[in-house]
Amino acid sequence: MRVVVVGGGPAGLAAADAAAQAGADVVLVDSEPRLGGQYHRGTEQHADPRVRHLPQSTVWATEGRRLHVRTGPADSPHRTGQVLDADAVVLATGAHDHVVPFPGWDLPGVYTAGAAQTLAKAQGVAVGERVVVSGTGPFLLPVATSLVKITRVVALLEANGLGGWARHPWAAAGKLGELAGYAPLLPRVRTRTAVVAAHGEDRVTAVTVARLNPDWSIREDTRRRIAVDAVCVGHGFTPRLDLAVSIGCHLVNGFVRVDATGATSVPGVYAAGEITGIGGAALAAAEGTVAGAAAARAPHPPLNALRAVRRGRAFAAALAAAHPLPSGRHTWLTPDTTLCRCEEVTVRDLDAALTRGAADGRTLKLTSRAGLGLCQGRVCGREVTALATARLGHPLPDAEAFHRRPFATPLRLGELADTPLLPEEDP
């Protein structure tokens, strides 16, 4: 049987290895030239030698367990198309940084924490000479750790308090070893503090930093300006759900719903890693092992990985509880603040659409244009949904509207025209 794994990060690598060890014919499709995903950037990773790895390959559409793939340099019109039919699919598409919008976040020099990390770790390039790191969650620590080696970090800001972890001592204790690596930085973390605005004409030259109330509303008397040439922001992660949604997998609380074996609601389709809940690389790898073994119908369940999944999920739940994004963040916005970076839709534009009666995600997109640009709502979708929900006083009836992408990635018309409709005959 053939198992196709989509995504070459910790979850996808583990799934591919487990499925190959169970005797399946495994294809691992990954958009990067090298395996490892966002987590292992800069350190060489290898799959089981029996796995057929398709690097620089992106799944742009699905028809059930038939996957449409293009392979070649990013955004080149000369990529080649192929169709893969799978007996089982493991989706391990991961997550990207989530960023809460604030005035000036669209200025050059404002980066996601992940961008700064990738440029530092994989490329050895510093995003600036005076850098502020701001947001929420433990990922800010490895980012700051990479940055202090190559540039000057003038402030390291966590918008939440750290009290949330006190309520989950066992979950935190499991990660203490990892945390020890960041010990030199811990005294520099300022809690309940955030970058709430970035300033500059054509690039960022300063930020406003303020103390926050527990709901993230600004304590007005605490605003102060700091000169910087780069800002790195990260407010947790957004799962990359487009392929799961297009295959028809049910979601729960914004993530793919899976059973104990990683099976989704669609027969033959499994999911592992951050698209099933944000929990870090160790949990993702354990979930990948479980899902890969199940997808390949391994005779014996991987008991160690199943135990690791249970432990990891307890940590993931504590993580989500300790680093919430409370609604006071909307007080950072002004009418001129950009929400959708691609289509340059402001808070004022969104409010106008709501005033004209848009009350569901689809109408909101079509009337405000938020989410209709090249990123297909990946960057703004969650925040537009959250702001509209807060303004309307009720959730949007089609909250997954911002994840529905029949084309999972933009494609040139010429590429669409030469798309093969059927798989090549296997030799």
Next chain:
Amino acid sequence: MRITIDGEPHDVPPNRTLAAVLIAAGRQSWRTTRTNDRPRGVFCGIGVCFDCLLVVNGVPDVRACQRFPADGDVVRTQHGAELPE
């Protein structure tokens, strides 16, 4: 390997993305937006946001953070929405 960026020759080490080449050369932006003509550079750095677009060998809308240059590539700033040359 050697590439051209906005008419200037650049020697590029292997395994470096176009975005890293540009940032290491001191650039923070290399595209303008379609509506408000605002400057943009890298934001997400992992191929998600499509902010870091530029024109490579006459083809617009290439993500600088995802593209590894090839020897002789001609790279330039993108102005708003552009059609292929």
